[in-house]
Amino acid sequence: MRQYLDALQHIMEHGVDRPNRTGIDTRAVFGLPLRFSMKDGFPAMTTKKLAFNSMKAELLWFISGSSDVKELQKLGSRIWDANAEADYWKPKAKFEGDLGRVYGVQWRSWRTSDGREIDQLAHAIQTIKERPNDRRIIVSAWNPGELDAMALPPCHMMYHFFTSGNKLSLLMYQRSCDMFLGVPFNIASYSLLLHLVAHITGREADECILMLGDAHIYHNHFDQVREQLSRMPYSLPKLKLNPAVKHIDDFTMDDIELVDYQYHPAIKAPMAV
Numbered sequence: 001m002r003q004y005l006d007a008l009q010h011i012m013e014h015g016v017d018r019p020n021r022t023g024i025d026t027r028a029v030f031g032l033p034l035r036f037s038m039k040d041g042f043p044a045m046t047t048k049k050l051a052f053n054s055m056k057a058e059l060l061w062f063i064s065g066s067s068d069v070k071e072l073q074k075l076g077s078r079i080w081d082a083n084a085e086a087d088y089w090k091p092k093a094k095f096e097g098d099l100g101r102v103y104g105v106q107w108r109s110w111r112t113s114d115g116r117e118i119d120q121l122a123h124a125i126q127t128i129k130e131r132p133n134d135r136r137i138i139v140s141a142w143n144p145g146e147l148d149a150m151a152l153p154p155c156h157m158m159y160h161f162f163t164s165g166n167k168l169s170l171l172m173y174q175r176s177c178d179m180f181l182g183v184p185f186n187i188a189s190y191s192l193l194l195h196l197v198a199h200i201t202g203r204e205a206d207e208c209i210l211m212l213g214d215a216h217i218y219h220n221h222f223d224q225v226r227e228q229l230s231r232m233p234y235s236l237p238k239l240k241l242n243p244a245v246k247h248i249d250d251f252t253m254d255d256i257e258l259v260d261y262q263y264h265p266a267i268k269a270p271m272a273v
Contacts, residue, residue, distance in 0.1 A: 001045055001233050003034055004187065008179055008225050011217050018216075022272035028216035032177075036191060038205040041236025043191050044258060045184040047228050049266040052188065052258050054079055059189050063121065063196075063248060065108030069097040075253060080151075082271065089151040099151040106141040106154070124161060125248060128201045132163040142175075156186055161197070167206035170194040177212040180221040180228070181271055186210065192239070192256070199241050200248055224269045237261035 015027035036043040044050045057075035064071065069084040083089065084099055092100065109117040120139040127137050138161075141154035159172040172190045177183050191208040198205040217225055242255035 001043060001047065001236070004045070004184070005047065005229060005233070007032055007034065007215065008217065008229060011179060011215060012222070012225060012229075015217070017219075020216075022218075024272045025219045026216035027219065027222075028214055030214060032212040032215040034183075034187065034210040034212065036187065036208045038191065038195070038207065042195075042239040042258065043187050043208070044237055044261060044263075045188070046234040046236065046261075046263045047231040048184075049263045050184055050188055050261075051266075052261070053077070053253070055185050055188050056192065056253060056256050058185075059192055059196075060251060060253065062104035062107060063251070065104045067099050067102055067105050068095075069099055083151045086151065092149070093151075101143065101146040101149040102151060103141045103154055103156075106143050106146075107139055110140075110143065111146070121248065125197060125201060128161055128163065128168065128197065128203070137161040155182065156190070159190065159193070163203065164206065166203055168194065168198040168201065168203040169207040169209065170197075171209040171211065173211045173213070175213040177215040178272070179215055179217050180225055181269055183210075183212070183215075195239055195241065196248060196251060196256075200246060218269075218272055221269045224267045227267055231264045234262040234264075235260075 011027055011029050015029050017025055017027050019025055044052060054077040057072060057077035058079060061072045061075060069080050072080055080099060084097055107121045108119050110120055111117055124137050124139050127134050138158060140158040142157040147153045155176040156172055156174040159170055162169045162171065170190060170193065174186060187210060190210065194208050195205045238259045240257040240259050245251050245255050
């Protein structure tokens with residue numbers, strides 16, 4: 001995870017200080033690539049503890065296509081609770097716990113102008129199986145016509161699959177990147193998604209690439225970032241999947257395991273909403 005730590009250091013030294021909608025200023029750079037080879041191990045943060053189970057739960061919730069925060073809570077994660085309870089969103093919610101047309105809803109039931117719904121993820125998987133060299137294997141969560149119908153417009157906006165022989169890679173574009181709290185989660189989440197899709201399409205997970213747009217550190221996270229930068233990374237863990245699972249919708253929490261994960265203690269920081 002050295003490149004992630006180098007990115008933190010680069011932002012601290014060369015970023016520009018900017019205001020934003022949360023009222024807490026950030027220090028940011030624009031346009032920052034991160035590239036992780038799965039042969040080096042699963043890119044779970046080791047200089048602080050990654051909440052792997054919470055990340056895993058969120059990804060499975062996205063894959064399910066749900067907008068209901070209560071379904072995520074059943075999987076053991078409460079990371080979307082603050083968004084569900086936000087004053088600006090609650091009047092728009094269609095039911096208690098509704099988050100609107102967020103990530104998973106767009107992945108699995110994108111609405112077209114003629115009233116149809118497209119399961120983008122299923123289509124991407126089918127394309128990998130049938131036309132692996134297609135350059136259009138893309139899933140987008142950024143739906144301009146429904147941004148007002150979301151508790152939070154997507155930060156990680158789209159992802160793109162690429163095959164090379166029997167290897168599968170994924171590139172994700174993220175417009176807004178909370179480098180301390182969010183990006184370690186995003187690195188792990190999209191690496192896990194890559195592994196799941198590679199598994200069910202009979203391929204080897206190769207590279208997970210993140211293209212970060214507004215890559216920022218909140219000013220009230222500076223001390224936590226300095227603490228993390230002082231720590232020496234451990235070797236990366238391995239990912240273990242249940243070989244019996246054959247369909248993307250059949251993965252459960254118990255089918256996904258992180259092996260030999262060694263990490264420094266968690267570093268807590270407030271989340272800007």
